Amino acid sequence: MSENLSIDTLFSLKGCSALVTGGSSGIGLMMVEGLLRNGVQVYMVSRSAERCEAALRALEGLGECAAIAADVTDPAARARIVARIEADLPQGLDILVNNAGSNWGAKLADYPDSAFDKLMKTNVSSVFSLTRDLHKSLQSSAKHNGSARVINIGSMDGLQVPIVQGVPTFAYSASKAALHHLTRTLAVELGPEGITVNAIAPGFFESKMTKHVMSEYRQNIEDGCPLGRIGNEQDIVGTLLFLCSRAGTYVNGVVLPVDGGTRLSKGRPSWLGE
Numbered sequence: 001m002s003e004n005l006s007i008d009t010l011f012s013l014k015g016c017s018a019l020v021t022g023g024s025s026g027i028g029l030m031m032v033e034g035l036l037r038n039g040v041q042v043y044m045v046s047r048s049a050e051r052c053e054a055a056l057r058a059l060e061g062l063g064e065c066a067a068i069a070a071d072v073t074d075p076a077a078r079a080r081i082v083a084r085i086e087a088d089l090p091q092g093l094d095i096l097v098n099n100a101g102s103n104w105g106a107k108l109a110d111y112p113d114s115a116f117d118k119l120m121k122t123n124v125s126s127v128f129s130l131t132r133d134l135h136k137s138l139q140s141s142a143k144h145n146g147s148a149r150v151i152n153i154g155s156m157d158g159l160q161v162p163i164v165q166g167v168p169t170f171a172y173s174a175s176k177a178a179l180h181h182l183t184r185t186l187a188v189e190l191g192p193e194g195i196t197v198n199a200i201a202p203g204f205f206e207s208k209m210t211k212h213v214m215s216e217y218r219q220n221i222e223d224g225c226p227l228g229r230i231g232n233e234q235d236i237v238g239t240l241l242f243l244c245s246r247a248g249t250y251v252n253g254v255v256l257p258v259d260g261g262t263r264l265s266k267g268r269p270s271w272l273g274e
């Protein structure tokens with residue numbers, strides 16, 4: 001018998017600290033809000049100072065939140081992020097959410113090499129670099145609290161070939177598949193230190209990135225999901241909180257799809273009706 005099985009013991013994140021890259025919009029902003037509403041001190045990172053300011057205004061009153069305007073692909077900007085975190089959090093960073101990402105769609109003949117370079121840099125190598133650069137801080141948190149977390153935001157498109165968006169996204173799906181495997185590699189590397197590394201692979205959620213695709217193909221997207229809908233903030237925040245909490249301590253190196261089952265089927269079987 002154990003007295004440590006209450007919701008509070010298993011899921012509370014009160015007093016933790018987190019850094020969320022790409023926290024100023026879309027899925028990142030949903031996660032920042034979710035963490036703040038659960039007592040986590042949050043640092044959000046995005047390139048645009050204006051978007052950071054707008055997000056901070058929207059989140060005002062929800063908790064302790066700061067923004068760092070920085071490009072995660074730029075080593076000097078990453079050094080600024082790390083310096084700020086190490087100065088502000090001497091006990092270490094508890095949760096790193098590598099969420100910043102970008103996409104590119106074009107027909108095969110028109111798909112530029114530069115898109116590949118940009119997406120691999122933003123979606124994969126900067127995740128590696130920032131995790132490496134914040135390793136000391138995560139180690140410190142794991143030493144003080146027994147564990148720390150790295151959560152990478154992958155994509156359903158790294159698990160299956162995306163087809164609904166009307167144009168191929170070669171570099172995006174390749175980069176997300178690479179990120180999923182980087183997650184597994186880092187999980188093996190950092191697990192012995194008490195730092196777990198997992199990925200969330202979202203299906204469709206409303207965001208800046210999906211604005212166009214939602215306006216053109218929303219019906220297809222919903223029809224392609226066995227649950228008949230896109231994801232919402234509860235779906236993504238609930239998964240994040242689980243992975244970051246005590247309840248998620250023994251989950252390491254997984255890629256967890258949060259897509260309503262979209263990756264498994266082409267929609268609801270016709271014999272089930274409307």
Ligand SMILES: NC(=O)c1ccc[n+]([C@@H]2O[C@H](COP(=O)([O-])OP(=O)(O)OC[C@H]3O[C@@H](n4cnc5c(N)ncnc54)[C@H](OP(=O)(O)O)[C@@H]3O)[C@@H](O)[C@H]2O)c1
Binds near residue numbers: 049072153201207
């Ligand atoms: N929405 C979906 O349906 C969906 C599905 C699967 C996976 N995802 C993944 O979820 C993550 C968030 O995407 P989203 O859909 O929420 O898109 P979004 O609204 O466009 O958000 C992307 C965020 O990343 C920031 N960002 C982009 N490049 C950056 C860089 N180099 N350095 C720092 N920040 C950067 C952006 O801010 P700035 O422009 O100010 O830098 C923005 O805050 C991405 O990794 C995406 O691949 C999204």
